[in-house]
Amino acid sequence: xxxxxxxxxxxxxxxxxxxxxxxxxxxxxxxxxxxxxxxxxxxxxxxxxxxxxxxxxxxxxxxxxxxxxxxxxxxxxxxxxxxxxxxxxxxxxxxxxxxxxxxxxxxxxxxxxxxxxxxxxxxxxxxxxxxxxxxxxxxxxxxxxxxxxxxxxxxxxxxxxxxxxxxxxxxxxxxxxxxxxxxxxxxxxxxxxxxxxxxxxxxxxxxxxxxxxxxxxxxxxxxxxxxxxxxxxxxxxxxxxxxxxxxxxxxxxxxx
Amino acid sequence: xxxxxxxxxxxxxxxxxxxxxxxxxxxxxxxxxxxxxxxxxxxxxxxxxxxxxxxxxxxxxxxxxxxxxxxxxxxxxxxxxxxxxxxxxxxxxxxxxxxxxxxxxxxxxxxxxxxxxxxxxxxxxxxxxxxxxxxxxxxxxxxxxxxxxxxxxxxxxxxxxxxxxxxxxxxxxxxx
Numbered sequence: 001x002x003x004x005x006x007x008x009x010x011x012x013x014x015x016x017x018x019x020x021x022x023x024x025x026x027x028x029x030x031x032x033x034x035x036x037x038x039x040x041x042x043x044x045x046x047x048x049x050x051x052x053x054x055x056x057x058x059x060x061x062x063x064x065x066x067x068x069x070x071x072x073x074x075x076x077x078x079x080x081x082x083x084x085x086x087x088x089x090x091x092x093x094x095x096x097x098x099x100x101x102x103x104x105x106x107x108x109x110x111x112x113x114x115x116x117x118x119x120x121x122x123x124x125x126x127x128x129x130x131x132x133x134x135x136x137x138x139x140x141x142x143x144x145x146x147x148x149x150x151x152x153x154x155x156x157x158x159x160x161x162x163x164x165x166x167x168x169x170x171x172x173x174x175x176x177x178x179x180x181x182x183x184x185x186x187x188x189x190x191x192x193x194x195x196x197x198x199x200x201x202x203x204x205x206x207x208x209x210x211x212x213x214x215x216x217x218x219x220x221x222x223x224x225x226x227x228x229x230x231x232x233x234x235x236x237x238x239x240x241x242x243x244x245x246x247x248x249x250x251x252x253x254x255x256x
Numbered sequence: 257x258x259x260x261x262x263x264x265x266x267x268x269x270x271x272x273x274x275x276x277x278x279x280x281x282x283x284x285x286x287x288x289x290x291x292x293x294x295x296x297x298x299x300x301x302x303x304x305x306x307x308x309x310x311x312x313x314x315x316x317x318x319x320x321x322x323x324x325x326x327x328x329x330x331x332x333x334x335x336x337x338x339x340x341x342x343x344x345x346x347x348x349x350x351x352x353x354x355x356x357x358x359x360x361x362x363x364x365x366x367x368x369x370x371x372x373x374x375x376x377x378x379x380x381x382x383x384x385x386x387x388x389x390x391x392x393x394x395x396x397x398x399x400x401x402x403x404x405x406x407x408x409x410x411x412x413x414x415x416x417x418x419x420x421x422x423x424x425x426x427x428x429x430x431x432x
Contacts, residue, residue: 010416013423017394018326019401029320046325048427049395050284055380056357056396057287064300065278068307074274 001027003035012038016045133217140177140220148172152232154252159236160184165252167194167232174225178234180210181219183251186236193237194221195245196229204233209241231255259324266314274311282307285332291357291396292336302339306332333398357388357396382429387422394419 006012006028014020015028032039149168156163164182169175178194186192192210197203208223210216235242236249262280265273285306290299309331317327357380380388386408393399393407394415405412 008420010418010420013419014394014401014416016323016326017398018322018330019394019398025322026320029322042323044427045423046323048423048430050325051430052357052391052426053287053291053396054284055287056291057283058290058296058299060283060286060300060303064282064303067300068278068304069274071304071308072274072311 001031003031003038006031006038007041012042013045016042016049137218137220140218140222143175144168144177147175149177150256152254152256154232154234154254157250157253159249160251163251165234165254167254169226169229169232169256174227176207176223176226178208178210178221178223179219180213180216180221180234183210183213183219183234185214186210189239190236191239191241192234192251193241193245194223195233195235196226197231197233198228199230204245206241206243209237210234229256260319263314263317263319263324266311277310278307281328285328287357288329288332288396289336291392292333292340298339299336302332302336306335309335330398333396337398357392383422383425386418387425390415390419390422391426 001009011020011024011028015025020028028038028042032042147170149170152167152169154165154167160183163184166179166182168177168179176196180192183192192213194207194210195204196207198205207226208221210221213219231254233245233253234251235245235247236251237246262273262276266277282303286299286303289302289306290296293299293302306328310328313331317324321327383391389408390404393404394401399407401415402412404415408415410418
């Protein structure tokens with residue numbers, strides 16, 4: 001469509017009315033930008049309609065002007081208001097930033113506390129374990145102190161000549177404790193097994209394993225009660241223990 | 257001041273820009289609103305509402321969407337029609353067409369101090385009745401071409417050209 005055709009088409013009037021379809025509206029808009037004649041025509045149409053609608057206006061009293069200004073909040077103090085608004089806006093942003101910083105710092109403090117708390121609770125657990133352990137140890141000492149224990153020293157044998165162990169046996173209560181401090185740490189997959197021996201005929205009876213040897217700092221082990229024994233021996237056995245002692249791995253042996 | 261300069265000022269929310277906006281368009285918008293709403297006091301309320309809408313939505317206006325005049329015209333018409341409908345038992349838009357701007361101009365309470373009432377009455381009355389009707393529907397009442405064609409019982413294709421002829425007639429009268 002040429003600019004002349006467009007002007008004559010009546011579309012420009014509808015453009016000013018605002019009743020063109022969006023694509024036609026776009027078309028007119030582009031023609032206005034390209035052709036000054038089209039813009040002039042649109043200006044003229046608008047001017048005529050502007051005047052026509054102005055003429056149809058009943059008398060509009062001046063109080064409407066004040067009323068609308070008030071409704072828009074743009075009275076005489078507008079400039080001041082704007083400045084105040086800017087300050088308020090600034091305060092608003094500043095407050096938001098501070099709030100964010102605050103939240104962040106609280107959050108990171110919370111995280112730190114959480115971490116500290118975890119550290120403390122794991123320390124607490126460790127201490128509880130330690131206390132549990134010392135309670136047991138104390139009980140052992142208490143028993144050793146109170147009881148009537150006979151000490152049997154087990155000397156190192158061919159398999160481990162430098163090894164030594166002690167058996168504490170209370171013949172009244174029959175309780176037996178093994179002091180394994182003089183034994184080397186058992187190799188992986190092996191465990192010390194304690195035997196009570198009676199003579200004629202020589203009969204070994206298992207009275208327990210020195211389980212978790214490396215974890216027991218005191219190396220004091222409680223084993224099964226013994227009523228009669230002529231000697232005690234300790235052998236190295238596969239984990240879980242054996243039914244009868246492996247004599248080649250006899251570490252220590254001692255007569256009561 | 258050109259329309260473009262005014263828009264720039266208003267967009268900057270320049271303190272003076274409201275005065276320019278009001279001086280330039282208050283009567284014009286009031287004319288359009290009153291043509292729909294009819295009641296003067298209610299029209300004043302609508303005018304306030306329209307200015308608030310224009311002022312608060314200026315950022316959404318840009319020239320690619322059409323003339324500034326068209327944009328505010330649309331706001332005024334739609335707000336006025338909403339007002340009209342809210343108090344009307346019959347929501348039909350057709351009811352809007354029973355009265356036109358000539359009745360307003362020739363009514364008892366015109367005119368603006370700025371305008372020569374008698375002169376305008378005279379020339380407006382020189383417009384053909386069909387022209388008064390078609391300009392009233394398309395411009396003042398915001399009818400679509402299709403609605404206008406139905407209302408006037410003329411072929412859809414002739415609305416555009418007939419309207420153009422009428423606007424030309426109006427322009428000649430205003431310029432003479």
